[in-house]
Structures are given as structure tokens and as C-alpha cells.
Amino acid sequence: MTNILTVKNLGKSFKSKRIIENISFEVRKGEIMAILGPNGAGKSTTIRNIMGIMYPDEGSIEFNGHPENTIPRQKIGYLPEERGLYKNVKVMDMILYLANLKDYPVKKARERALAYLAKFGLEGKDKVSVEELSKGMAQKVQFIASIIHEPDLLILDEPFSGLDPVSQETFKREIRELANNGTAILLSSHQMNVVEELCDRLFMIQRGKKVIYGTMEDVKNDYANFKCTIKGQNAPALLEMIPDVQRIEQNEDVTVLYLTQDVKIPTWIRQLPEELTIQELVIDRISLHEIFIDVATDQHQLQEGGVLNA
Ligand SMILES: Nc1ncnc2c1ncn2[C@@H]1O[C@H](COP(=O)(O)OP(=O)(O)OP(=O)(O)O)[C@@H](O)[C@H]1O
Numbered sequence: 481m482t483n484i485l486t487v488k489n490l491g492k493s494f495k496s497k498r499i500i501e502n503i504s505f506e507v508r509k510g511e512i513m514a515i516l517g518p519n520g521a522g523k524s525t526t527i528r529n530i531m532g533i534m535y536p537d538e539g540s541i542e543f544n545g546h547p548e549n550t551i552p553r554q555k556i557g558y559l560p561e562e563r564g565l566y567k568n569v570k571v572m573d574m575i576l577y578l579a580n581l582k583d584y585p586v587k588k589a590r591e592r593a594l595a596y597l598a599k600f601g602l603e604g605k606d607k608v609s610v611e612e613l614s615k616g617m618a619q620k621v622q623f624i625a626s627i628i629h630e631p632d633l634l635i636l637d638e639p640f641s642g643l644d645p646v647s648q649e650t651f652k653r654e655i656r657e658l659a660n661n662g663t664a665i666l667l668s669s670h671q672m673n674v675v676e677e678l679c680d681r682l683f684m685i686q687r688g689k690k691v692i693y694g695t696m697e698d699v700k701n702d703y704a705n706f707k708c709t710i711k712g713q714n715a716p717a718l719l720e721m722i723p724d725v726q727r728i729e730q731n732e733d734v735t736v737l738y739l740t741q742d743v744k745i746p747t748w749i750r751q752l753p754e755e756l757t758i759q760e761l762v763i764d765r766i767s768l769h770e771i772f773i774d775v776a777t778d779q780h781q782l783q784e785g786g787v788l789n790a
Contacts, residue, residue: 481508484544484633484664485530491538492525499525500688503539507633512655512665514675517685518776523668524561526685527635530666531558544632554582557631559623561638561668571597571613572606575625584629596624600650615642623651627658634658636667640674652678672769684775691775696768703774704765706745708737712757723751733759738766 483506490503500522507513515523529536532553543551566574572593579589597606600620610618619642627634636655640648655678659665669675675682682699684692692699705726713733720728727738739748745763766774 481510483507484509485666486542487526487530487539488542489539490526490529490536490541492522492529492534492536498688500529500685503685503688503690505683505690505693507664507666509632509664510659510662511680512659512667512678514679514682515666515668515685516670516672516675516682516772517691521685522688523685524637525688527558527637527666527668530635531556554584554629555632557626557629557634559626559634559636559639567611568609570607570609571602571621574610574621575628578625579628582629582631589628592628593624596628597621599654600624600647616644616647619643620647623654627663631663633664633666636665636669638668638670640669640671648674672767672772676768684772686775692771699771700765700768703771704767705741706739706743706763707766707770708739709760709762709764710735710737710756710758711760714757718753718755721753724748 485507487506488504490500491498492500503522503526505513505515515526517523525534528534530541532548532551541548541551544555546552569577572590575593576586576589579593580586594606597603600623602617602620605613605617605621610621613621619639623636623639626636634655639651639655643651652674655665655667659680667675667679676696679696681695682692683690692703694702711734714735716728716730719725719730719735719737722737724740724743725737726740729736729738749763
């Protein structure tokens with residue numbers, strides 16, 4: 481697949497503090513790539529460097545074959561983390577103003593804006609001023625503004641925050657459709673269930689450094705260890721006898737045993753102590769949400785270098 485964006489060995493410091501270090505990844509045509517990490521990990525700093533809002537101290541950024549200083553930024557769409565639209569301007573004027581900044585034909589932008597407003601349930605809001613919109617409505621308008629000019633690369637920083645579940649579904653559908661039509665999408669989100677469902681690949685960053693990079697499938701295969709949930713009153717001493725357990729969590733009569741990476745489930749089940757009280761038992765893999773928590777709290781034993789091949 482064609483690389484639309486190539487980020488190589490990006491590094492940035494503020495004063496003497498290293499914020500991001502050796503960040504390298506690609507975003508390909510037609511894919512949804514997630515950039516994930518705990519608060520303060522360096523996601524927005526990475527995005528701001530890509531957008532040319534700040535300049536990297538080290539490394540390079542290439543977009544569609546263009547090096548950093550010649551990137552045609554009108555082919556990039558950006559929904560920033562900080563939402564901001566001019567308050568006393570009409571919705572349509574706002575969208576057309578932003579389309580014009582991207583050198584996009586006004587007539588075409590108006591047609592697209594009306595179609596998108598209708599798609600997002602905002603028919604008739606084109607003549608309303610931005611300050612009359614609810615937070616979710618304003619976010620939809622800002623999303624429309626970020627895609628109005630048919631960008632090749634779309635960068636979405638926390639696109640789902642503040643949206644109700646129905647609007648989240650609408651956004652998810654639209655983002656998938658844009659990718660299916662060839663847009664390369666880089667998306668930052670803290671909602672792991674949405675990321676798991678929507679994204680093709682992910683890049684996880686912690687304290688400014690890459691910790692996981694790969695397809696959703698590879699990440700799940702390599703990091704989503706099995707966990708066993710047992711319902712029944714069991715003494716900690718008995719649970720601690722069970723082999724291949726990395727961590728035990730107990731909450732009243734529910735115990736979750738987090739298993740080590742290469743455990744063979746049929747063999748493991750046969751080793752469970754006879755005395756164990758089992759009213760219910762479920763074995764499944766941990767979710768991306770749990771992988772994230774493990775990585776962010778340094779509980780996961782990452783492989784050497786901690787990185788998958790993307
Ligand atoms: N202009 C700045 N000056 C100094 N430090 C900064 C500046 N911008 C960001 N930082 C620091 O850089 C680090 C990374 O911040 P960044 O906003 O990139 O994180 P993030 O991963 O996007 O976090 P969040 O999930 O909270 O949005 C933080 O420690 C932050 O305090």
C-alpha cells in the first residue's frame with residue numbers, strides 16, 4: 481500500500497525536557513491508523529509537528545513524496561484537540577472560509593457542506609451562527625470543515641470526545657467510508673473500544689517513545705494474553721498456587737487471573753486445583769483497553785524493543 485505520510489526518527493524537546501524521541505511510523509492510503517498513549521505521552525506534540533504548527537528538533541516528515549518544507553498542507557485535513565470556531569459567524573460561512581484557505585472551489589465546498597450537514601442531522605443549520613450550536617453540533621461542523629476539501633490525509637485528534645453514542649456511530653461510519661475511498665487517516669483517541677473496532681493499525685507511544693506498532697490483529701495476537709475469570713469464593717493462597725499467572729485481581733467472589741503469554745490453555749485448565757470453587761468460568765483474551773492499561777502502567781512484559789513489525 482502507498483505511504484501517504486512517513487514520519488522518521490522524530491524528536492522534540494521543550495526547554496531541556498525531551499518530549500518525543502525517535503518516533504517513526506507511516507500512514508498508508510486507505511487505512512485508519514491510531515496513535516495512542518497515556519495523557520502527556522506526546523501524541524499531540526507528534527501531530528503538531530506533522531501539521532507544521534511546531535518544528536521537530538530531529539527527524540523528518542514526508543507527505544506524498546514531499547519533504548517537510550514543501551508539504552502541500554491544503555491536502556491535509558485536521559481536527560485539532562482544541563476545538564475552535566469563530567463564534568458569531570454563520571456555519572456555512574465558517575466552512576467556506578476554511579475551504580477557501582485550502583484553495584478548494586467555493587461552489588463545490590457549498591454543495592459538499594450541505595450534503596454533510598444533512599448527513600449529520602444538521603439540515604438548515606447552515607444559516608445559524610456557530611455560537612447557537614450545541615457542543616456536539618459544533619464538533620460535527622468542525623469535522624465537516626476538516627474534510628470539506630477532500631484531503632489525502634486526515635488527522636483527527638480525539639474526534640469522539642463529547643459526542644453522544646448515536647453521533648459517535650455516525651462519525652465512525654463516516655471515518656470508515658473516507659478510508660474506503662482512499663483517505664489516509666491518523667486518529668488519536670482514548671476510547672479503546674472504538675479504536676479496536678475502527679482502526680487497521682496502531683502506534684502506541686509512552687513517555688515520548690514508541691512501545692507498540694503494528695496491525696490490530698498482530699497487536700492482539702502478540703499482546704492480548706488470555707485471562708480467566710472465575711466466579712466463586714476462593715482464598716488468595718489457593719489462587720496463588722495456580723501456575724502461569726502473571727497477575728491476580730479479586731473483587732468479592734470474582735477473580736480474574738491474567739495468564740502469561742505462551743500459556744497452552746488445555747494444559748493449563750488441567751492444572752487447576754480440585755479445591756477451587758467454580759460457579760462460572762470464562763477464558764478470553766484481554767481487550768485493547770486492558771493492553772493499554774498494562775503498557776501504560778508498565779505491567780506488560782514487552783518483547784525486546786517492545787515493537788511489532790507493522
Ligand atoms: N508548548 C509546550 N511547552 C512545554 N511542554 C509542553 C508543551 N506542549 C506539550 N508539552 C509537554 O509535552 C508532553 C506531551 O504532551 P502532549 O500534549 O503531546 O501529550 P498527549 O499525548 O497529546 O497527551 P493527552 O492525551 O493528555 O492529550 C507533556 O508533558 C506536556 O506537558
